[in-house]
Amino acid sequence: MATIELTSENFNDIVTGSGTIMIDFWAEWCGPCRMFAPVFEKASEQHQDITFGKVDTQAQLELAQAFDISSIPTLMVIRDGVMLYAEAGALPAPMLEELIGKVQDVDMDQVRAEIAQNEQAQ
Known part of the structure; x- marks a missing residue:
């Protein structure tokens, strides 16, 4: 699957669904x-x-501002609507593969339970 261009028009539809999405915030320059x-x-x-x-x-300034992107490239990983990772800096291929493996190993039921617990504590 090739990468898809995310815009303010399609961003929410894509990232709020189930599954894993990796997002590369970048600029041509x-x-x-x-x-x-x-x-x-x-x-x-x-x-x-x-x-x-x-x-x-550059083209999607609203999205960059919404996520406080101040350094690029920034890689963000969202799984089942929950942001699991957001860091600036280009990763070499082996580190990207390691990150993908770690994201796939996350127990999302546990993550959702922790989120719910934190929300109740507030």
Whole structure:
């Protein structure tokens, strides 16, 4: 599966569903973003069970601001509507694969229970 372009029009529909989505916040002028792009694209081809999306921070300024993106590339991972990871910096392929494995191993029932518990405590 190739990466998909995420925009303010389609973002919520894609990220609020079930499953895992990896999001690359990038810009054309960003050297590290251009270096990370083929790594991200290759991972999208190897992991067809994951949705890989790209947000052009220049064209989608609203989305970049909504997520306080101050450094690019920033990689964000959302699974079943819950953000599990958000970090700036380009990952080499082995580290991206390790992150994908860790995200797939997360017990989402436990995560939802912890979220519910934290909300009750407030």
